[in-house]
Amino acid sequence: MTGPLMTGPPIWASGTAAHLTIDLGALVDNYRRIARTVAPAAVAGVVKADAYGLGLIPVARALHGAGCRLFFVAHVEEALELRHFLPSVEIAVLNGLPPGTEAAYVGARLIPVLNHLGEIESWQGVCRREGRRLPGIVHVDTGMNRLGLGPDELARLIAEPDRLDGIARRALITHLASGDDPGGHQTQAQYRRFVAARAKLPKMPASLANSPGSFRGRHLNFDLVRPGSAVYGINPTPEAANPVRRVVSVEARLLQVRNVETPMTVGYGATYTVPEAGRIGTVALGYADGYLRSLSGKGAVFIDGRRCPVVGRVSMDLITVDMTHVPEAQAEPGRLVEIIGDNQSPDDVADQAGTIGYEILTSLGSRYHRRYIDPADAREADR
Ligand SMILES: *Cc1c(COP(=O)(O)O)cnc(C)c1O
Numbered sequence: 156m157t158g159p160l161m162t163g164p165p166i167w168a169s170g171t172a173a174h175l176t177i178d179l180g181a182l183v184d185n186y187r188r189i190a191r192t193v194a195p196a197a198v199a200g201v202v203k204a205d206a207y208g209l210g211l212i213p214v215a216r217a218l219h220g221a222g223c224r225l226f227f228v229a230h231v232e233e234a235l236e237l238r239h240f241l242p243s244v245e246i247a248v249l250n251g252l253p254p255g256t257e258a259a260y261v262g263a264r265l266i267p268v269l270n271h272l273g274e275i276e277s278w279q280g281v282c283r284r285e286g287r288r289l290p291g292i293v294h295v296d297t298g299m300n301r302l303g304l305g306p307d308e309l310a311r312l313i314a315e316p317d318r319l320d321g322i323a324r325r326a327l328i329t330h331l332a333s334g335d336d337p338g339g340h341q342t343q344a345q346y347r348r349f350v351a352a353r354a355k356l357p358k359m360p361a362s363l364a365n366s367p368g369s370f371r372g373r374h375l376n377f378d379l380v381r382p383g384s385a386v387y388g389i390n391p392t393p394e395a396a397n398p399v400r401r402v403v404s405v406e407a408r409l410l411q412v413r414n415v416e417t418p419m420t421v422g423y424g425a426t427y428t429v430p431e432a433g434r435i436g437t438v439a440l441g442y443a444d445g446y447l448r449s450l451s452g453k454g455a456v457f458i459d460g461r462r463c464p465v466v467g468r469v470s471m472d473l474i475t476v477d478m479t480h481v482p483e484a485q486a487e488p489g490r491l492v493e494i495i496g497d498n499q500s501p502d503d504v505a506d507q508a509g510t511i512g513y514e515i516l517t518s519l520g521s522r523y524h525r526r527y528i529d530p531a532d533a534r535e536a537d538r
Contacts, residue, residue, distance in 0.1 A: 167524040169489075170524070171408050171410065171439040172408075172439075172522060172523060172524045173405060173406060173407035173408065173439065173440050173444055173494070173522070173523050173524070174404075174405065174406045174407075174491065174523065174524050174526065175403065175404075175405055175519060175523035175524070175525050175526070176403070176404040176405075176406075176525075176526045176527075176528065177209050177210065177213070177214075177402060177403060177525065177526070177527050177528070178400075178401075178402050178403075178404070178528045179213065179214070179217040179402075179527055179528055179529060179530045180528055180529070180530040181388065181400040181401065181402045182209075182214065182217055182218070182386060182387065182388075182402045182530070183217055183218070183220070183221045183530040184399075184400055185385060185386045185387075185388065185399040185400055185402070186198065186200070186218055186221045186223065186382075186386050187221060188398065188399060189366075189369055189380065189382050189385060189386065189399075190222070192369060192370065193364070193369050193373075193376045193380050196376035196377060196378055196379060196380055197225070197378065197379045197380075198223065198379070198380055198382065199223070199225040199226065199227055199247075199362075199379055199380070199381045199382075200214075200215065200218040200223040200225070200226045200227070200386065201226075201227045201365075201381050201382060201383030201386075202214055202215050202218070202226050202227070202228055202233075202237065202383075203227065203228045203229035203230075203233060203249065203383070204229065204517050205233075205517075206387070207383060207384065207387045207513065207516045207517055208445075208516045208517040208518065208519045208520075209387060209402065209403065209516065209519075210525070210527070211228075211233065211236060211237060212236075212237075212240050213527050215237055215240065215241060216240065216241070217530050218386070219241055219244065220530065220531075221530070223244075224244050224245060225244065225245040225246075225247065225379070226241070226244055226245070226246050226247070227246075227247045227248075227249055227268075227381055227383075228246065228247075228248055228249065229248070229249050229250050230248065230250055231248050231250075231253070231256050231259055231260070231265065233248075234246045234248050234263065234265045235259065235263055235265075238263045238264070238265070245266060245290070245325075246263075246264075246265050246266065247265070247266040247267075247268055247292055247325075248260075248265055248266065248267055248268060249268050249302070250268070250270075250302075251267060251268060251269065251270040251271075251274050251302070252267040252269065252274045252277055252278060254277070257277065257278075257281050260281070260289075261281060261285060261289065266290045266291060266292055266325055267291055267292070268291075268292045268294050268302075268328065269291050269292065269293050269294060270294050270302045270303050270304070271303075271304060271308060272304065272308050272311060272312065272318065275291070275293070275312070275318055275319065275322070276318065278291045278322055279318065279319070279320070279321050279322055282321040282322055283321055288321060288322065288323040289322065289323060290322075290323040290324075290325035291322045291323070291324070291325060292325050292326045292327075292328055293312075293319070293324065293326070293327050293328070293356070293359070294328050294329065294330075295309050295327065295328075295329050295348075295349065295352050296329065296330075297329045297344075297345040297348040297349050297352070298332050298341060298344060298345045298348065299330050299331075299332045301330075302330075303328075303329065303330070309352055312356065313352075313355045313356060316356065316357050319356075319357055324357060324358075324359035325359070325360070326359055326360045326361065326362050326378070326379060327352070327353055327356060327359050327360070327361050327362070328361075328362040328363070328381070329345060329348075329349045329352075329362075329363050330363075330365065331345055331363065331364065331365055331367070331368050332345065334364070334365055334366070334367030334368040334371065334391075335367040335391070335392075335393055337371075337392070337394045337395075339371060342368070342371065342375070345363070346363065346374065346375060349361070349363055360377075360378035360379055361377035361378050361379070362377055362378060362379035362380065362381055363375055363377055364376060364377070364380040364381065364382075365380075365381055365382060365383065365384075366382040366383060366384045366385035366386070366389070366391040367385075367391045367392065368380065369382050369385065369391065370385070370391045370392050370398065371392075384512065384513055385398075385399050386399075386402075387402050387403070387516055388400055388401045388402040388403060388500070388501065388512075389501060389502060389511075389512035389513060389516070390500075390502050390512070393502070397500070397502070401495075401496075401500050401501070403495055403501060403516065403519075404493075404495055404496045405440075405493075405494040405495040405496070405519070405523075406491040406492065406493055406494060406496070407438050407439055407440035407444075407456070407491065407492055407494050408438065408439045408489065408490070408491060408492075409436050409437070409438055409439075409458075409486075409487070409488050409489065409490050409491070409492055410437045410438065410439050410473075410488060411436070411437045411488055412434055412435070412436045412437075412478060412486050412488055413434070413435055413437075414432065414433070414434055415429045415432070415433055415434070415435050416429075416432055417429050417430065417431055417432060420467070421435055421466050421467035421475050422466075422467025422468045422470065422475055423467070423468045423470060424467075424468055425467075426451065426452065426467055426468055427452065427466040427467040429466075433477060433478075433479035434477075434478045434479045434481070434486065435466065435475050435476070435477065435478065436458075436463065436475070436476045436477075436478040436481075436486065436492075437473055437474075437475055438456060438473065438474050438475075438476060438492055439472065439473060440472075440473070440474055440494060441469055441470045441471045441472040441473050441474060442469050442470070442471055443471045443472060443520065443522065444472075444519065444520055444522050444523065445515065445518030445519040445520045446469055446474060446494065447469070447508045447510065447514075447515075447518065448468065448469045449508045449509055449510070450465055450469055450474075450504070450507055450508045451465065451467065451468040451469045452464075452465065452466065452467070452468075453465065453507045453508065453509075454469075454474075454504065454507045454508065455476070455499070455507070456474075456476050456492045456493060456494055457492065457493040457496065457498040457499065458478070458481050458485055458486070458490075458492050458493070459481075459485050460498060461480060461481055461485075462498070463476040463477055463478050463480075463481060463492070464476065464477050476492075495515075500512075501515045501516055
């Protein structure tokens, strides 16, 4: 393409979109770290919600390169997109088998996670009509009370195991409610219920652990673990040092720096009053970019290692930060400031916002200039 819009250096070098860098090398290291921790159990990749906001296809390709052959998504739509790019892997769909989607599952060779007896019956019917055994995953609820066979349905399945006849039993799974609790009472209770259910059902591979569960003892690994967050750099053991590497960096552009005289206020609602003559920087990032509004007066950016607290409310496209203590030479408009990086992790930002790292990552949104650092040769690719 030519024309006036395409001349000059690339727009991301000077435009105001914030930069989101995704280090696929760190991601692959994290996946391998988990694989070593849980071996000989296998490791599935959980790539629901656009791989926790980091990009379904580049993340799935990197995990595939690291040896991952089974992927979990939440929705059948996500599975169909993934199938397009990875024709030979196993793809399991956590949210079950909604009526009317059976043909899509068969056509794209998807594995439904069967969350209740009705879905088991539907999938058995599909296998019968197709005249072959198709893989399904049986999900038992051992304490989440969210998805999966509850105690009554589990008892019926144990009493009538022929309900699984004709289905290729790919796995029996359950999901932890409190894997991140180091005390682990609920985890141990769920473990015991899972072991009991497994002993009474037809034989199949078993899977219980999410990311925290993968770091809480070998007995939780069974045949397969299903980590999401730890692959993306979220600390699976919040009470201890993070065993995995940060994958995400976010930088945003400093737009203006102004000297503010007291007693002036900053931003919507005038929630912050400058206490003494100071300098306020305006940064091009807001809640539309997943910089949550609850970070108003709580978050911070870093400028050459100096912490600059967010003052006033987070706006849709902008935040205001106290730059009084940043030397003039480092306060040049147009420069980038650190939002997530060496000085603060997604977990740190989550703590400031009163939420979890998962929400910080999945909220990032689509407005960033995204860069992926390739695992193979650490070459940066702009996408
Ligand atoms: C999301 C999800 C996972 C991954 O959980 P993390 O805590 O991100 O590791 C595993 N299993 C199920 C059923 C899930 O819904």
